[in-house]
Amino acid sequence: xxxxxxxxxxxxxxxxxxxxxxxxxxxxxxxxxxxxxxxxxxxxxxxxxxxxxxxxxxxxxxxxxxxxxxxxxxxxxxxxxxxxxxxxxxxxxxxxxxxxxxxxxxxxxxxxxxxxxxxxxxxxxxxxxxxxxxxxxxxxxxxxxxxxxxxxxx
Numbered sequence: 001x002x003x004x005x006x007x008x009x010x011x012x013x014x015x016x017x018x019x020x021x022x023x024x025x026x027x028x029x030x031x032x033x034x035x036x037x038x039x040x041x042x043x044x045x046x047x048x049x050x051x052x053x054x055x056x057x058x059x060x061x062x063x064x065x066x067x068x069x070x071x072x073x074x075x076x077x078x079x080x081x082x083x084x085x086x087x088x089x090x091x092x093x094x095x096x097x098x099x100x101x102x103x104x105x106x107x108x109x110x111x112x113x114x115x116x117x118x119x120x121x122x123x124x125x126x127x128x129x130x131x132x133x134x135x136x137x138x139x140x141x142x143x144x145x146x147x148x149x150x151x152x153x154x
Contacts, residue, residue: 025051027136028139038126102115
């Protein structure tokens with residue numbers, strides 16, 4: 001085997017190994033204790049899988065971008081409304097497992113897009129990246145009517 005051929009194998013093998021062990025998972029948005037929270041949906045055979053998150057981005061759905069509040073800039077046709085990531089010097093580190101609360105920056109992460117106000121009816125996408133895994137999900141806030149009972153005056 002020649003030196004050039006061996007170099008190709010040495011360079012290609014690590015890249016191909018990334019594709020063989022990646023895990024894609026679903027993310028759901030839930031309200032927990034009054035806070036919008038992003039949760040890993042556990043499915044077989046990955047019930048005990050640890051989700052390593054080193055990047056989380058929330059964007060508007062591309063077809064609703066004009067209806068959404070402006071983010072810090074465009075991400076394709078989507079507007080980013082919040083993003084956190086591991087600092088570049090520690091790009092292989094995980095800053096958190098899921099669940100993660102909207103707008104709360106975990107220890108070890110930096111906020112690259114400040115939290116923007118979410119709007120009712122707009123579809124948002126959640127994307128996480130990590131070592132050997134990535135997650136995605138979409139959600140929409142619905143307007144709810146709450147009733148508060150008060151005592152009549154007098």
